[in-house]
Amino acid sequence: xxxxxxxxxxxxxxxxxxxxxxxxxxxxxxxxxxxxxxxxxxxxxxxxxxxxxxxxxxxxxxxxxxxxxxxxxxxxxxxxxxxxxxxxxxxxxxxxxxxxxxxxxxxxxxxxxxxxxxxxxxxxxxxxxxxxxxxxxxxxxxxxxxxxxxxxxxxxxxxxxxxxxxxxxxxxxxxxxxxxxxxxxxxxxxxxxxxxxxxxxxxxxxxxxxxxxxxxxxxxxxxxxxxxxxxxxxxxxxxxxxxxxxxxxxxxxxxxxxxxxxxxxxxxxxxxxxxxxxxxxxxxxxxxxxxxxxxxxxxxxxxxxxxxxxxxxxxxxxxxxxxxxxxxxxxxxxxxxxxxxxxxxxxxxxxxxxxxxxxxxxxxxxxxxxxxxxxxxxxxxxxxxxxxxxxxxxxxxxxxxxxxxxxxxxxxxxxxxxxxxxxxxxxxxxxxxxxxxxxxxxxxxxxxxxxxxxxxxxxxxxxxxxxxxxxxxxxxxxxxxxxxxxxxxxxxxxxxxxxxxxxxxxxxxxxxx
Numbered sequence: 001x002x003x004x005x006x007x008x009x010x011x012x013x014x015x016x017x018x019x020x021x022x023x024x025x026x027x028x029x030x031x032x033x034x035x036x037x038x039x040x041x042x043x044x045x046x047x048x049x050x051x052x053x054x055x056x057x058x059x060x061x062x063x064x065x066x067x068x069x070x071x072x073x074x075x076x077x078x079x080x081x082x083x084x085x086x087x088x089x090x091x092x093x094x095x096x097x098x099x100x101x102x103x104x105x106x107x108x109x110x111x112x113x114x115x116x117x118x119x120x121x122x123x124x125x126x127x128x129x130x131x132x133x134x135x136x137x138x139x140x141x142x143x144x145x146x147x148x149x150x151x152x153x154x155x156x157x158x159x160x161x162x163x164x165x166x167x168x169x170x171x172x173x174x175x176x177x178x179x180x181x182x183x184x185x186x187x188x189x190x191x192x193x194x195x196x197x198x199x200x201x202x203x204x205x206x207x208x209x210x211x212x213x214x215x216x217x218x219x220x221x222x223x224x225x226x227x228x229x230x231x232x233x234x235x236x237x238x239x240x241x242x243x244x245x246x247x248x249x250x251x252x253x254x255x256x257x258x259x260x261x262x263x264x265x266x267x268x269x270x271x272x273x274x275x276x277x278x279x280x281x282x283x284x285x286x287x288x289x290x291x292x293x294x295x296x297x298x299x300x301x302x303x304x305x306x307x308x309x310x311x312x313x314x315x316x317x318x319x320x321x322x323x324x325x326x327x328x329x330x331x332x333x334x335x336x337x338x339x340x341x342x343x344x345x346x347x348x349x350x351x352x353x354x355x356x357x358x359x360x361x362x363x364x365x366x367x368x369x370x371x372x373x374x375x376x377x378x379x380x381x382x383x384x385x386x387x388x389x390x391x392x393x394x395x396x397x398x399x400x401x402x403x404x405x406x407x408x409x410x411x412x413x414x415x416x417x418x419x420x421x422x423x424x425x426x427x428x429x430x431x432x433x434x435x436x437x438x439x440x441x442x443x444x445x446x447x448x449x450x451x452x453x454x455x456x457x458x459x460x461x462x463x464x465x466x467x468x469x470x471x472x473x474x475x476x477x478x479x480x481x482x483x484x485x486x487x488x489x490x491x492x493x494x495x496x497x498x499x500x501x502x503x504x505x506x507x508x509x510x511x512x513x
Contacts, residue, residue: 074227352513
C-alpha cells in the first residue's frame with residue numbers, strides 16, 4: 001500500500017491538517033469558558049458580547065475545518081478507487097487465457113467492487129487511527145491548559161440528533177440514487193469489456209483500458225458529488241448541537257452577568273462537549289477493523305503487483321504457420337499428432353462434423369489452449385499466446401460484441417483505423433440499423449457476425465483465424481462477405497459448415513476432418 005499512500009499524500013496531508021484545526025477549535029471551547037468565567041465581566045455587557053463572539057467564531061472554525069476534512073476524505077476515496085481499480089483491471093486484461101479462465105466474470109466483478117472496497121476501508125481505518133491520535137494529543141494539551149480543579153465534566157448523550165433538520169434529505173437521496181445508477185453502468189461496462197477478452201492484445205489494451213477508465217471516472221465523480229453533499233448535510237445536521245451550545249453559552253453568560261447562577265454551575269454545564277474517551281474508543285475499534293480487512297487488501301495488492309509484463313517487440317509474419325504432430329485430449333475428445341502447414345497469403349477452409357476438433361485446432365493455432373504434445377511454429381518462432389496475439393486475429397463462435405456503437409466495436413474503441421469495408425459491400429438499407437446502432441450487443445446473431453467480420457478486417461492482422469463467421473447469415477450474404485474476406489490478401493483459416501462445392505472452391509485449400 002506504500003505507493004498508494006505516496007500517490008494520495010496531498011489528500012492525506014490536507015485531511016490531517018484540517019482535522020488538527022478542527023480538534024483545536026472544538027477542544028478550545030472549555031478553555032474559552034474558563035477564561036470567560038475568570039474575567040468576572042468587569043466590563044458588563046461588552047464582555048458578554050465579546051465571549052459570545054469568540055465562542056461562536058471557534059464553533060464556526062471547527063465546522064469549516066470539519067467540512068474540509070470530510071471533503072478531503074471523499075477526494076482521497078475518489079482518487080484511490082480510480083487508481084486501484086484501473087491497476088487491477090489492467091492486471092486482469094493482461095492475463096493469459098488459461099489464467100483468466102480460472103475465475104468467472106462475476107468473481108472479477110465482485111473483487112473490483114467488494115474486495116477493492118475493503119482496500120479503501122483499510123486506508124480509512126488507518127486514517128481514523130491517525131485522527132484519533134491527533135484528538136487525544138489535542139485534548140491532552142487543552143486539559144492541561146484548563147483549570148485542573150474543575151470538579152467534573154458532564155457527558156451528554158446527544159439525543160438531539162433524533163430531531164435534526166431534514167431539509168437535505170430529498171437532495172441527498174437523489175444523489176445517492178444517481179450514484180447507484182452510475183455504479184450499475186460501471187458494472188455493466190466492466191462485464192461488457194471483459195466478455196471481449198479474446199480481442200484484447202497489445203494493440204487494443206490501451207483503448208480498452210481507457211474505455212474502462214471513462215466509465216470508472218463517471219462513477220467516481222458521482223460518488224464524489226454524493227460524498228460532498230453528504231459531508232455538507234452531516235456538518236449542517238451536526239451543527240445543530242453547536243447552535244444549541246452557543247445559545248446556551250449566551251444565556252449562561254447573561255445569567256452570570258446578572259449574578260443568577262454561580263460560575264461553577266456555568267462551567268460544568270457548558271463543558272459537556274468534551275468527550276475525551278471518544279478518540280480512545282475509535283483507536284481501539286479502528287485497529288480491530290484494520291485487522292479484519294488486511295487479508296483482502298493483501299490479496300488485491302499482490303495481484304496488482306504481479307501484473308503480467310508483455311514484451312512490446314514487433315513481430316512480423318513472413319512465410320508460414322506450422323502445427324507439427326500436435327496432440328490433445330480432454331474428457332471424451334482426442335486429437336492425435338495433427339500436422340499441417342498454412343502458407344502466407346493462402347486461404348483455408350476447415351470442414352467436418354461436430355466434435356471432430358475444428359474449433360480446438362483453431363484455439364491451438366492461436367494458443368488459446370495449449371497442446372499436450374507437439375509444436376506450433378510461426379515462421380521460425382515457437383508460438384506462444386503473446387506472439388499469436390500480435391500476428392493473428394482470432395474470432396470464435398459467439399465472440400463478444402460490445403454494448404457500444406458500431407464504430408467503437410469494429411475499431412476496438414479506436415485501436416484500429418476506421419474505414420468502410422463491410423458497409424460498402426452490404427449497401428442495403430436493411431443493414432443501416434447495424435451501422436447506426438448505439439448498442440451492437442442488442443443486434444441479431446447475423447448482424448453481430450457482420451460487426452465481427454468488419455472488426456477482423458480492420459484489425460490489419462496478417463492472419464485471420466475465424467470460427468464459423470457466417471453461420472447466422474443467409475447464403476447470398478455469406479458468399480458476398482466470403483469473397484470480400486478472401487480478397488483481402490490475408491492468410492485466412494476459417495471453419496465452416498458450408499460444404500457446397502461452389503462455396504469451398506473459393507478457398508485455396510479445404511481441410512476435412
